[in-house]
Amino acid sequence: MAIDMSQFYQVxxxxxxxxxxxxxxxxxxxxxxxxxSEEVNALFRAAHSIKxxxxxxxxxxxMEVTHILETMLDRVRKGEAPLTDDMVDAxxxxxxVLKNLLAAHRGEEEADREAAEAICHRLEALCRAxxxxxxxxxxxxxxxxPAAPLAMKGFDLFFSLVGDPALEAQSLxxxxxxxxxxxxxxxxxxxxxxCPNCQLRIFTEVDAEVLRGVLDFVADGATLRVEPFAGPTDxxxxxxxxxxxxxxxxxxxxxxxxxLFEPLPVAxxxxxxxxxxxxxxxxxxxxxxxxxxRQQAAEPYGFFTELPPxxxxxxxxxxxxxLFEPLPVAxxxxxxxxxxxxxxxxxxxPPPGPAAAVKKPVARAAGAGDNGSIRxxxxxxxxxINLVGELVIxxxxxxxxxxxxxxxxxxxxxNGLAQLERNTRDLQETxxxxxxxxxxxxxxxxxRVVRDLSQKLGKQVELKTIGETTEMDKSLVERIxxxxxxxxxxxxxxxxxxxEKRRAAGKPETGTITLSxxxxxxxxxIEVGDDGAGLNRARILAKAKERGMAVSDAMTDQDVWQxxxxxxxxxxxxxxxxxxxxxxxxxxxxxxxAMGGRIELDSMTGVGTRITVRxxxxxxxxxxxxxxxxLETYIIPLGYVMESMQPERGMMKSVSGVERLIQVRGEYLxxxxxxxxxxxxxxxxxxxxxxxxxLEADGQSAALFIDQLVGQHQVVIKSLEANYRRVPGxxxxxxxxxxxxxxxxxxxxxxxxxxxVLPAAA
Amino acid sequence: MLQxxxxxxxxxxxxxxFAQELLTFTLGAEEYxxxxxxVQEIRGYDAVTTIANAPSFIKGVINLRGTIVPIVDLRxxxxxxxxxxxxxxxxxxxxxxxxxxxxVVDAVSDVIALKPEQIRPAPDFASSVDTAYIMGLGAxxxxxxxxxxxxRLMLSSEMALVDEVAH
Numbered sequence: 029m030a031i032d033m034s035q036f037y038q039v040x041x042x043x044x045x046x047x048x049x050x051x052x053x054x055x056x057x058x059x060x061x062x063x064x065s066e067e068v069n070a071l072f073r074a075a076h077s078i079k080x081x082x083x084x085x086x087x088x089x090x091m092e093v094t095h096i097l098e099t100m101l102d103r104v105r106k107g108e109a110p111l112t113d114d115m116v117d118a119x120x121x122x123x124x125v126l127k128n129l130l131a132a133h134r135g136e137e138e139a140d141r142e143a144a145e146a147i148c149h150r151l152e153a154l155c156r157a158x159x160x161x162x163x164x165x166x167x168x169x170x171x172x173x174p175a176a177p178l179a180m181k182g183f184d185l186f187f188s189l190v191g192d193p194a195l196e197a198q199s200l201x202x203x204x205x206x207x208x209x210x211x212x213x214x215x216x217x218x219x220x221x222x223c224p225n226c227q228l229r230i231f232t233e234v235d236a237e238v239l240r241g242v243l244d245f246v247a248d249g250a251t252l253r254v255e256p257f258a259g260p261t262d263x264x265x266x267x268x269x270x271x272x273x274x275x276x277x278x279x280x281x282x283x284x285x286x287x288l289f290e291p292l293p294v295a296x297x298x299x300x301x302x303x304x305x306x307x308x309x310x311x312x313x314x315x316x317x318x319x320x321x322r323q324q325a326a327e328p329y330g331f332f333t334e335l336p337p338x339x340x341x342x343x344x345x346x347x348x349x350x351l352f353e354p355l356p357v358a359x360x361x362x363x364x365x366x367x368x369x370x371x372x373x374x375x376x377x378p379p380p381g382p383a384a385a386v387k388k389p390v391a392r393a394a395g396a397g398d399n400g401s402i403r404x405x406x407x408x409x410x411x412x413i414n415l416v417g418e419l420v421i422x423x424x425x426x427x428x429x430x431x432x433x434x435x436x437x438x439x440x441x442x443n444g445l446a447q448l449e450r451n452t453r454d455l456q457e458t459x460x461x462x463x464x465x466x467x468x469x470x471x472x473x474x475x476r477v478v479r480d481l482s483q484k485l486g487k488q489v490e491l492k493t494i495g496e497t498t499e500m501d502k503s504l505v506e507r508i509x510x511x512x513x514x515x516x517x518x519x520x521x522x523x524x525x526x527x528e529k530r531r532a533a534g535k536p537e538t539g540t541i542t543l544s545x546x547x548x549x550x551x552x553x554i555e556v557g558d559d560g561a562g563l564n565r566a567r568i569l570a571k572a573k574e575r576g577m578a579v580s581d582a583m584t585d586q587d588v589w590q591x592x593x594x595x596x597x598x599x600x601x602x603x604x605x606x607x608x609x610x611x612x613x614x615x616x617x618x619x620x621x622a623m624g625g626r627i628e629l630d631s632m633t634g635v636g637t638r639i640t641v642r643x644x645x646x647x648x649x650x651x652x653x654x655x656x657x658x659l660e661t662y663i664i665p666l667g668y669v670m671e672s673m674q675p676e677r678g679m680m681k682s683v684s685g686v687e688r689l690i691q692v693r694g695e696y697l698x699x700x701x702x703x704x705x706x707x708x709x710x711x712x713x714x715x716x717x718x719x720x721x722x723l724e725a726d727g728q729s730a731a732l733f734i735d736q737l738v739g740q741h742q743v744v745i746k747s748l749e750a751n752y753r754r755v756p757g758x759x760x761x762x763x764x765x766x767x768x769x770x771x772x773x774x775x776x777x778x779x780x781x782x783x784x785v786l787p788a789a790a
Numbered sequence: 791m792l793q794x795x796x797x798x799x800x801x802x803x804x805x806x807x808f809a810q811e812l813l814t815f816t817l818g819a820e821e822y823x824x825x826x827x828x829v830q831e832i833r834g835y836d837a838v839t840t841i842a843n844a845p846s847f848i849k850g851v852i853n854l855r856g857t858i859v860p861i862v863d864l865r866x867x868x869x870x871x872x873x874x875x876x877x878x879x880x881x882x883x884x885x886x887x888x889x890x891x892x893x894v895v896d897a898v899s900d901v902i903a904l905k906p907e908q909i910r911p912a913p914d915f916a917s918s919v920d921t922a923y924i925m926g927l928g929a930x931x932x933x934x935x936x937x938x939x940x941x942r943l944m945l946s947s948e949m950a951l952v953d954e955v956a957h
Contacts, residue, residue: 414856421853660840706842751890752851752860753953755841761851761858769839769851769858 037133040085042403044130047074052123055116056475063104063111071119072101078126089144090129096151097122103155118154120476122147406502409462416452416459417744421767423452428766465505467545467554468496473509474516474543481520488527488537489520494544500552504643507623508554511616515556515639516541518612523560523637533634535559548642557638563589563631571597589629593617624667650745652762654738654770655721657702658711661770662734663743663762668775670722670729672737675715690720690731697722698782701733705757705778711735725776732778741765745772757781809903812928814935815882815895817864818871822895823902823928824940828884832898835879845950852892854883860951863894867949871896886941891951893944902935904928909937920948 051074058067079094097119103109125140125147132139427445435442471493482489500508524530524539531537542557565588572579572591579591591597595614620627625643644650644667652663673692681689681696689696699720703711712718712735720731743762748755748771759774812823838850838861847866851858861881865871873894881892909926923943928935945952 417856708842746856746858748851748858749953751858752841752951755844757842761839763853763856763858767853768837769853771839771841 040081041134044078047078048123048127050074055120060111060113060116068105072105075101087133093122096148100151100155118150412459416456420452420456423448424765463502464499465502467498469505470509471496471543487524490538490540492542495546498545511619514612514616519558523558525561551642554641559636562633562635562637650743652743653740655734656736656738657734658708660708663770663772668723668725670724672719672721675720680715697729697731699731699733700778700782723775723779725779728779730779730782809905811903813901814899816897817868817895820870821935823935823937828886828940830883830885833881835875835881859890859892861892886944891944
C-alpha cells in the first residue's frame with residue numbers, strides 16, 4: 029500500500045519555492061570574498077530543506093541536484109573551502125534548474141533534464157576541486173567524529189503524524205530513514221492505535237530549524253515540537269566545554285547557548301587531547317548506556333570527578349550555564365556524582381530551564397527563515413475591505429442619526445460614537461494597507477536580471493535601487509513587473525555602452541542603472557535611469573522617415589522620443605537575443621496605460637536616459653469629484669478635470685443654431701450636456717446657472733455641463749458589470765458616505781462622443 | 791434543527807415525488823411563484839441610483855453590503871399592477887448563477903411545495919412576457935400560481951441585465 033503523498037504536494041511546492049527564492053536572494057547578496065557565515069548557513073539550510081523534502085516526496089531529480097549543491101555548500105559552511113564566484117554562479121544556475129524542475133512537477137513547464145544534468149556535473153566538478161587530501165572523515169557510525177568540526181546536538185522531536193493512521197507506521201519509517209541521513213535517530217515513542225503522538229531523539233549536527241523543515245511535511249504542524257535533548261548528554265558537553273577553557277579556547281565570547289558545543293573539536297587539538305579522547309570514549313558509553321537504561325548512566329558519570337581540572341573551574345561553568353539557570357550546575361562541580369544521579373533519576377521531565385533557554389535560538393532561527401507573514405487569499409482581503417466599507421457607512425449613518433440628540437443628555441452616546449468613528453477610520457486604513465506591498469517585491473528580481481544580462485553582453489553594470497519601501501497595490505505590483513523588466517533590459521542593452529566605449533567617452537567603465545520609486549501627489553512614480561549613451565535623435569528620425577512616418581526635423585525632443593513607443597520601432601543595429609526586435613516599448617506603453625498610468629522619456633545624448641512611469645496608487649481607489657445633475661450624483665475621476673467655471677452668456681457660441689461650443693481662453697471646446705446624454709429630468713438647462721467642467725482625455729478637451737459641484741472624495745471603484753452590464757458613458761460605480769450608489773463617468777468616452785457628435789450637429 | 795428540517799423536506803419529497811419548493815409573491819392581483827433556491831434574501835425597497843438610458847423596468851442599482859445590485863421592477867416588465875413604492879414594497883434579491891439581481895414585487899406571500907402533477911403546462915397566449923419563461927400554472931385550491939423560470943427570464947436578452955455576446 030503506497031502512501032498518498034499528493035495531498036501534501038501543494039505544501040511542498042510552496043515551501044520549496046520559498047526556499048528557492050530565499051536562496052537566490054542570499055546568493056545575490058553574498059560577497060564571495062568575505063562570506064558571512066550566517067548567510068552561508070542559511071544557504072545551506074535552504075538547500076538542505078529542499079533536498080530533504082523533495083526526497084520525502086520522491087522528486088528524485090530535485091533531490092539529486094540539491095544533494096550535490098548541499099555537499100558543496102557544506103564544505104564552504106564548515107570552512108573547508110573558500111566561497112568562489114564560480115560557486116555562486118553555479119548555485120544560481122542550480123537554483124534556476126530547481127525552479128524549472130519544481131514547475132515541471134507542478135505541471136507548468138517541461139522539465140529540462142539536460143540543464144539538470146549539466147548543473148550536476150558542474151557542481152560535482154566544483155566539489156571535486158575542493159577535495160583536500162588531508163581531510164579525513166571518520167566513517168565510524170559514532171555520533172561524534174573528532175576529525176571533523178562537528179557540533180553534535182541532541183534533539184527531542186515531538187509530533188503527531190498527519191493523514192490516515194493506517195499509513196502512519198510507513199511514513200514514520202520513511203521519516204526515520206530521512207532523519208537518519210542527519211545523524212543517529214532513536215525512537216522513544218512510536219505512535220500506536222489511538223495514540224498518534226510520536227517522539228524521536230536525534231543526535232545530529234544540523235540545527236533545529238532543519239529538523240523542523242523535514243518534519244513539517246509529515247507531521248501535524250500544530251503538534252510539532254523540536255526540543256534540544258536536555259538529558260545528561262548536554263551535561264557532558266558542558267563539561268567538555270570546560271576542558272576547552274583549560275585549553276585556552278576563546279569560546280566564552282559566544283553568547284549563544286549552542287556555542288557551548290562548538291569548541292568541542294578544538295579541544296581535540298588542544299594539549300589535553302588525551303583526556304578529551306578518553307572523555308569521548310566515555311561519552312559514547314554514556315550515550316549507549318543512556319539508550320539502554322538511564323539509571324546506568326550514573327556510574328560512568330562518576331568518572332568526571334576524577335578529572336582534576338573540573339574542580340578548578342566552577343566560575344566559567346556558571347557563566348556558561350547562565351541561560352540554563354535552574355539546572356543545578358554549580359553543584360555538579362562541587363559534588364558531581366549525586367547531581368548526575370539526580371538528573372538521571374528524573375530525565376523524562378526536562379527541567380524548565382533548558383527548555384526556556386533553548387527557545388531563544390530556535391525562535392531566532394525561525395525569524396531568520398521567514399519574514400513573519402502569512403498567506404491570505406486576495407478574495408478574503410477584498411471581502412474584508414468590503415465589510416469595513418460597510419462598517420464605515422453604518423458608522424456614518426449612526427453619527428448622522430445621533431446628530432439631533434441633546435448632547436448633554438446623551439453625552440456618553442456621543443462620546444462613544446466619536447470613538448467609533450476614530451476606530452473605524454483606523455481599521456479602514458489598516459485594511460486598505462493590507463493590499464499594499466513594497467515595490468521591493470518587484471525590484472528584488474532586477475539584480476539577477478542585470479547580473480545575467482551584463483555578463484551576456486560583456487558590460488559592467490551597477491544597479492542602484494532607491495525607495496524600495498514605497499508601497500503600491502498588489503495588483504499593480506503584479507502587472508508592473510513585466511514592463512519594468514523590459515525597461516531595465518532596454519537600458520542595459522541599448523542604453524549602456526561597452527566598457528571600451530565608456531572609457532573612450534571619459535566615463536567610468538562601470539555603468540549605472542538606477543531604479544527608484546516614490547510617491548508624488550497620489551501617484552507612484554517609478555524611474556528607470558541609466559548613464560549610457562542616451563537616445564540618438566538623428567537615428568530615430570531617420571528610422572521614422574524610413575518607415576514612412578509623419579516626422580519633421582523641427583520636432584521637439586519629447587515628440588521624437590515618443591516615436592520609439594510606436595509599434596515595431598527599433599533602431600538597434602542588430603537584433604539580439606535581448607532586444608532589438610521592435611516589440612517592446614509599444615507594449616510597455618500599452619500595459620502602463622491599461623493600468624491607468626503614464627510613461628515619460630527624458631534623454632540626453634552622451635549623458636543617459638530616464639524613463640518615468642507614473643501609476644495610480646491602487647486600481648481600487650480613485651480620486652473623484654462628485655457633481656450633481658438633477659437629483660443624481662456622478663463622480664468624475666479627478667485626473668481628467670482641468671478646471672471648472674461658471675459660464676457667462678458670451679462664452680457660449682452656437683453652430684447652426686445650437687449652442688454647442690464654449691470659448692475658454694481663446695479655445696473652442698465642444699460642450700457635453702450631461703443631462704442630455706443621460707436624459708436626466710429636472711436638471712438646470714440655463715447655461716449661466718450651471719457649471720462647466722473642462723475635461724481632458726487622450727489629448728482631447730471638452731466641457732461638461734452639470735448643475736453643481738458637490739465635493740471631492742476618494743472613492744472605492746466597484747464593478748457595475750459584476751451583476752449588471754456595461755453602460756455607455758459609465759466607467760463603474762462607487763458607494764458614497766450615505767450608502768447610496770454613485771456612478772463614475774467614463775470621461776474618455778464622453779469626450780470622444782462630443783467630438784464625434786459635433787460635426788454632425790454642425 | 792436545520793438538519794431536521796432538511797431531512798423532513800427530503801422525506802416529504804420522497805413521498806410526494808420531487809415536490810418543488812416555491813416562493814410565491816403577488817404582482818397586482820396576480821400570484822407568481824419562483825424556485826426558492828434562487829432567492830438570496832428579501833428586503834424593503836430603498837432609494838435606487840438610476841442608470842442612464844436603461845429600460846424603464848430597470849429601476850437602477852443599490853448598494854447591497856458593498857455589492858452593486860441592479861433592481862428590476864417586475865410590475866413594469868409584466869405590465870401588471872401599479873408601480874408605486876410604499877413602505878411595504880418588497881425587493882426579492884435573487885442569486886442566479888453568481889449574479890445578484892433584485893426584483894420589486896408588491897408582496898411576498900409564502901413558501902409552498904408543489905408536486906409536478908400540480909403544475910399544468912401553460913397554454914400559448916399573448917402576453918407582455920414571452921410564455922417561454924413560464925414553466926407552468928400551479929393549481930393550489932382556488933389559487934392559480936404562475937410558475938416562472940426566473941433564471942431564464944433574468945438572463946434573457948429581453949431583461950437587458952447581462953452584456954450580450956458581442957455581435
